[in-house]
Amino acid sequence: MKDLLFKKALFTASLLLLLIGAGMVYTLFDGALxxxxxxxxxxxxxxxxxxxxxxxxxxxxLPFIVGTLFTAFLALLIAIPFALPVALFTGVYYRxxxxxxxxxxxxxxxxxxxxxxxxLWGFYTLxxxxxxxxxxxxxxxxxxxxxxxxxxxxxxxSSLSAEFLSMVPNDLKEGAYSLGATRLDMIQQVVFPFxxxxxxxxxxxxxxxxxxxxxxxxxxxxxTNNLPLSLTATGNTMASVIANQxxxxxxxxxSALIAIAFLLFIxxxxxxxxxxxxxxxxxx
Amino acid sequence: xxxxxxxxxxxxxxxxNNVRTPLIVEDAILTFKDxxxxxxxxxxxxxxxxxxxxxxxxxxxxxxxxxxxxxLLRAVNRMHELYDYIKVTGEILLNDQDVLKMxxxxxxxxxxxxFQRPNPFPNMSIFDNVLAGYSLNGxxxxxxxxxxxxxxxxxxxxLWDEVKDLLNKKGSFLSGGQQQRLCIARAIALKxxxxxxxxxxxxxxxxxxNHIEELLLTLKKEFSIxxxxxxxxxxxxxxxxxxxxxxxxxxxxxRTNTMFTNPACQKTEEYLTGRFG
Numbered sequence: 001m002k003d004l005l006f007k008k009a010l011f012t013a014s015l016l017l018l019l020i021g022a023g024m025v026y027t028l029f030d031g032a033l034x035x036x037x038x039x040x041x042x043x044x045x046x047x048x049x050x051x052x053x054x055x056x057x058x059x060x061x062l063p064f065i066v067g068t069l070f071t072a073f074l075a076l077l078i079a080i081p082f083a084l085p086v087a088l089f090t091g092v093y094y095r096x097x098x099x100x101x102x103x104x105x106x107x108x109x110x111x112x113x114x115x116x117x118x119x120l121w122g123f124y125t126l127x128x129x130x131x132x133x134x135x136x137x138x139x140x141x142x143x144x145x146x147x148x149x150x151x152x153x154x155x156x157x158s159s160l161s162a163e164f165l166s167m168v169p170n171d172l173k174e175g176a177y178s179l180g181a182t183r184l185d186m187i188q189q190v191v192f193p194f195x196x197x198x199x200x201x202x203x204x205x206x207x208x209x210x211x212x213x214x215x216x217x218x219x220x221x222x223x224t225n226n227l228p229l230s231l232t233a234t235g236n237t238m239a240s241v242i243a244n245q246x247x248x249x250x251x252x253x254x255s256a257l258i259a260i261a262f263l264l265f266i267x268x269x270x271x272x273x274x275x276x277x278x279x280x281x282x283x284x
Numbered sequence: 285x286x287x288x289x290x291x292x293x294x295x296x297x298x299x300x301n302n303v304r305t306p307l308i309v310e311d312a313i314l315t316f317k318d319x320x321x322x323x324x325x326x327x328x329x330x331x332x333x334x335x336x337x338x339x340x341x342x343x344x345x346x347x348x349x350x351x352x353x354x355x356l357l358r359a360v361n362r363m364h365e366l367y368d369y370i371k372v373t374g375e376i377l378l379n380d381q382d383v384l385k386m387x388x389x390x391x392x393x394x395x396x397x398x399f400q401r402p403n404p405f406p407n408m409s410i411f412d413n414v415l416a417g418y419s420l421n422g423x424x425x426x427x428x429x430x431x432x433x434x435x436x437x438x439x440x441x442x443l444w445d446e447v448k449d450l451l452n453k454k455g456s457f458l459s460g461g462q463q464q465r466l467c468i469a470r471a472i473a474l475k476x477x478x479x480x481x482x483x484x485x486x487x488x489x490x491x492x493x494n495h496i497e498e499l500l501l502t503l504k505k506e507f508s509i510x511x512x513x514x515x516x517x518x519x520x521x522x523x524x525x526x527x528x529x530x531x532x533x534x535x536x537x538x539r540t541n542t543m544f545t546n547p548a549c550q551k552t553e554e555y556l557t558g559r560f561g
Contacts, residue, residue: 171401
């Protein structure tokens with residue numbers, strides 16, 4: 001009897017969560033429908049228009065989709081050469097030592113800093129550096145956002161990767177050493193292949209965070225409606241355009257912003273799915 | 285026949301306090317001189333072991349759990365160095381060269397190790413597992429040589445017929461006994477001088493154990509084997525010489541026949557008759 005009750009409670013809880021998720025998708029889709037109706041689903045995705053003038057109102061999501069993917073993947077690219085060594089340091093080379101604990105704790109601390117703080121740091125510290133270096137005149141844009149995003153996602157990628165690296169059985173490491181392998185050979189040929197799918201998963205998770213990050217990016221990307229095609233270009237990501245324009249939007253514009261939110265939802269779901277699929281292929 | 289031993293070795297064996305009946309071997313592949321291992325400062329897990337391991341023979345190291353038999357074995361290929369709290373002192377001569385002064389990678393290539401639990405590399409195919417010693421050392425062999433080496437190594441461990449059509453599959457579907465034979469093949473593919481086996485059958489069922497024991501008897505023609513075992517009957521079945529260790533000391537070292545029929549020390553007798561351990 002007790003067992004049955006418990007089972008029912010678990011079932012209800014999972015069902016409720018599922019319903020909330022479905023409800024969210026439904027309201028998003030419902031809110032987005034006017035925009036999709038007005039411009040067509042694929043035309044909306046492929047269009048670069050963003051004109052709120054009442055007589056020729058037209059909206060498209062392409063610049064923001066490109067801005068999102070551009071900043072997120074660039075951030076991932078910048079993060080990898082930092083996250084991987086940190087993971088190796090704490091998970092393999094200095095595993096279990098005081099140094100590894102301290103560095104691991106500091107990196108984890110980075111993950112807990114609110115994104116508005118990163119935004120302020122980017123605005124008042126990073127941006128002047130970028131202007132000074134002559135890389136871009138305004139200091140805002142894709143590159144600046146990607147750098148801050150990279151710093152934000154490093155802890156996610158590295159602490160999870162370190163976890164997977166330290167899960168490689170000692171048996172295998174000793175087996176490799178017993179054959180005369182150096183530590184580098186051992187890591188390349190035994191540790192990385194073993195932990196590979198886990199490391200990949202942690203980078204997908206980090207990418208997911210970069211895709212949806214809002215506050216810091218909104219402060220640094222420049223908030224224009226351009227299609228961003230260079231590192232110094234300003235633009236908007238899907239999340240930042242919503243945050244930036246939601247307050248004064250109504251009617252079709254509001255619907256367009258909700259449509260962008262709906263697309264962002266789909267995009268992150270797709271990337272997570274692709275990640276899971278690749279991990280599965282890895283493990284075969 | 286045991287008089288032709290070199291003077292150096294006699295010195296070592298005579299000065300040893302621990303070995304009550306020092307076995308003098310004619311042709312030593314491995315010689316321990318005052319070998320001590322400690323896991324914590326001031327406390328030795330192994331106390332001054334002196335012994336010479338005979339070439340082309342199977343030498344068993346027996347003793348109750350915690351007596352230091354695996355610790356002694358792992359000192360030979362310097363596995364203790366992977367953990368910086370473990371200290372090894374003394375001399376361990378592999379063909380008259382002190383392994384503690386050699387390059388650790390070179391020592392490990394010359395002293396193959398087989399572990400308690402089979403540990404084939406799960407990301408590599410059976411073929412690549414056999415050649416792992418080469419790839420891990422960055423040695424590239426021509427294709428024909430690779431194929432010949434894999435076949436020969438797998439034939440040596442009597443695994444070839446079972447896996448010859450599955451060489452490009454990963455080894456994870458193999459049985460425990462087959463995996464352990466694959467690990468032995470991986471070790472002997474590097475053509476080591478001595479094969480160190482750390483309770484290689486303790487994770488296997490009796491039939492697989494039997495296969496491995498038969499295999500060792502044929503392998504000793506090419507490799508000197510040191511095997512740690514807490515299975516006395518295994519030591520009796522396959523070894524030529526036996527060491528008995530207790531509380532970190534080498535208590536007795538003799539021909540296996542002699543030790544099992546007429547042990548010199550009381551402790552050995554008690555252990556062999558099952559009174560402790």
